[in-house]
Amino acid sequence: MKNELFKNILFSIGGIVMIGSTAMSCASDDIQMHHDDYLGSGSITQGAATTVVSNLFTCQNGRSRVAGIGEITDAQGTVWTVPGSNQFSSAPKAMDLYEQCAGITPRNLAEVNQDDVPVVTVDPQGEVITGYIFADNYFELYINGKLIAVDSVPFTPFNSSIVKFKVSKPYTIAVKVIDWEENLGLGSENNRGNAYHAGDGGFIASFSDGTVTNRDWQAQTFYTSPILDLSCLSEKDGARLSTDCGVTDEKNGQQAYAVHWTMADNWMNEDFDSSTWPQASLYSDDEIGVNNKKAYMNFIEKFSGAGASFIWSTNVVLDNEVLLRYTVN
Template identity: 55%
Template sequence: MGKRYQAAFLGLISITANAWSLENNYSGSGIVVEGAAKVKTENLFSCATGRSRLSPVGTKEAESKEFTVPAEVNYYKQYFATDLYNQCSGVAPSSLKDVNLATVPVVDIDQEGEVVTGYIFADNYFELYINGKLVAVDPVPFTPFNSSVVKFRVNKPYDIAVKAVDWEENSGEGTESNRGVQSHPGDGGFIASFSDGTTTSSKWHAQTFYTAPIYDLGCVKERGEERSSSDCAESPKDPGAQIYSLHWNIPENWKVDNKYLSWPFATEYTERQIGVDNKNAYMNFRDQFYGSGAKFIWSKNIVLDNLVLLRYRVE
């Protein structure tokens, strides 16, 4: 092939590779996938004593990559956090004084370290890692809302990493049935306090890795490491609107590598914004959460960002 024709051929490849981004007015670092996911697991969890939303797990493919939605999780019973409040397991204390903390198992990070107790409420799901070691996962991936208590033994300084997931009923679309709408975007939120004085706040770092639903890809803005969907509509312009999702590859060492402490700072949200005033799993332990100084945190968009990784170093 002559150089002139080779250059033209390579140019055609480049144009084809970028056609998706140009056609859809998106030139960011995420990978765009159109439509719903292929459901691999219909439902991770069913509440034996009440109603629970379906918690499906699916996959979406693009550019020779496969993404698990809403997230790839370690949802195994041996990792389940101890229930602080969980109506599905019959644990429903009215306050912390009714909780026997002595029964909470201690996960050893450092055998000679301090035992730290943590109180966690997630909308909807969390995985907690300390110095890269999995300490606990949320036993209820979606609903009904629950809260958890954990203990771990560690020396300072130490690194906290959290995989926080806003689950979805409509796999790969970031939506759920709500307020009479079958495809209503949900919202996230995460709050935690620890007995060594550590609390969630805007000093933590947050990065999104799965954003949906997106109806106009031109609304997503990136500046440095910030991936912002704050300008995106949270409902379709018409019932037949096409849904897109954005995905980013998760770094293997995100739980411990200090370079991920350069992620954007987390955004704080009020209790009213998260909507917890009618949730006993939170309100019965409000002193342990907001009362301790902890704040609800997430990325800049609690509605569209469905998989958010959090990092914080405790000195």
Template identity: 45%
Template sequence: MKLPLIATILTAAFIAACSQTDLAATVATNSYEGSASLSRGLAKTEIENVYVCERGRKTDIGSINSSDGKTWTVPAATHLLDTEFPIASDLNNPCNGNSYHTAIEALGKLDGSDIIEVNADGEVYTAYIFADNYFEMYINGIAVGRDPVPFTQFNSNIIRFKAKPPFTVAMHLVDWEENLGIGSESNRGSQFHAGDGGVVAVIKNEGGKIIAKTDENWKAQTFYTAPIRDLACVSESGSKRLSNNCSTTPSREQNGSADYALHWALPENWQQKDFDDSNWPSATSYTNNEIGVDNKPAYTNFTDIFDDTQLDALFIWSSNVVLDNEVIVRYQVDGL
């Protein structure tokens, strides 16, 4: 059956437009010269809504293929569904009703079974953590706690562990996403607004003295950056994976199809004490206002800890708190 002339013209135009789009994507991919694996567009949802919280965002996990034939879990491959990984205790958690107002109140709910032993002859340390959005913490390579809430509502946590200094803190940090594979979420009138991350942590000894806090002395490396709309905006300098020249304005297409993502594999044994992070970039610090915590009780109830007048902990992340969605931070605690 012969198509009418107008239908033939429209079909040819559609094919040509698709070919031009595919060609543009291919040219852009081929022009990328960085060390990351490159993907484009939305990922496939593999597990839907793995954590449900009233007034919380939908928490999905997906996968996406990069142009070099690799498959990536997005927003990250985590231990969220690993029943053997210890879950951090609540400092303030509106998702389960443990909305404590003070650290003393939260600590009073613990019976000691929460303490993870790293060194049998060590001291018990207490870590206080607020993460946007999700974290997993290791001490000398031993898992001591993960965030029970992967996305929202915003919560904060206590982790207690028995260790002997010096010891190394390593944390896997993930800024969760609603639009899998392109690092964006519904916000400020756009369905494809880039989210932001950030973590603050304070570690105290048995005497209640702060012996470690997050600041620029920590190391921070990026492993997933998105959404990227112009591959020319990203660069690398030594071990630095830079995206600060990239736009964070929501995509005009409003469907994510034109958005790219950069993926790097996590190195083996990154959690271990003897892992060499000497060439990693230093963490970048951010103010409370830059992270936006003034209206979050999971943080504001505990400013006596996080904003101690003598040892104020800072929010840290990589050099781009908006576009970098998966970050590893490390720090050696020498003790006092």
């Protein structure tokens, strides 16, 4: 590992190690020791966040996981919002293809009245494009920097959405996706018999002009958790890598670290320079586990059946807040 090599070089030159330690100024000796293992560009927090919104969504017709928002402060005093800053409470919600809490459960696309979908105008002279979207768990969709709609269900149950917008080519699609969490700041949920199970993400979409999610999209990571040992993290060619990291269990889930990166205010705009962002990683329907989800399967011809792939960063389990970009020419 490049990271390991760099660390060994640092240990061999004591002065540099001391400079690194001073700059980190951690709260306790124990945390400082672990922070020294981290040589990346993110900011580190450890442990649970403070809940600032207890729950964004209650299911009227079934069960849903609690979708809270938390804040946690790093050693430099920067406050981070987990699992990610979002506009769920204020933004227009995307129309539902399938949303069982609202009793919207069509068996197929023919049962959806697509004429009812509101058209958001980006370019008055443009073409009307229809988009079909499924996110694990939450998305916010921008076209040329304009917010089109946000997911109507932040966490669970799994839902799917349909959007329409009027735009002229070329245009830029930018999406914030969040793999939501129950244990705020700890990147985990109670699942499969483990109170600190690291859930996974995933995003898939197709558009009526033939655009689909694939490896030509870009995906950059802004929040990674749970991390037990910071030395498992590395960075290469702009990618924030956690593929060598393990997962949490009941014994260590509360002590997990998280890594946070600052987002540019204009990340969704057409002229934002995302040239350093990595290409998206692809995931199959089986890997994301959608074969038993009607919100996906009832419209599969608009998802993998349309040639779209699930996309995310390099780690669909530990990376919980990811930004996606793609320009349609």
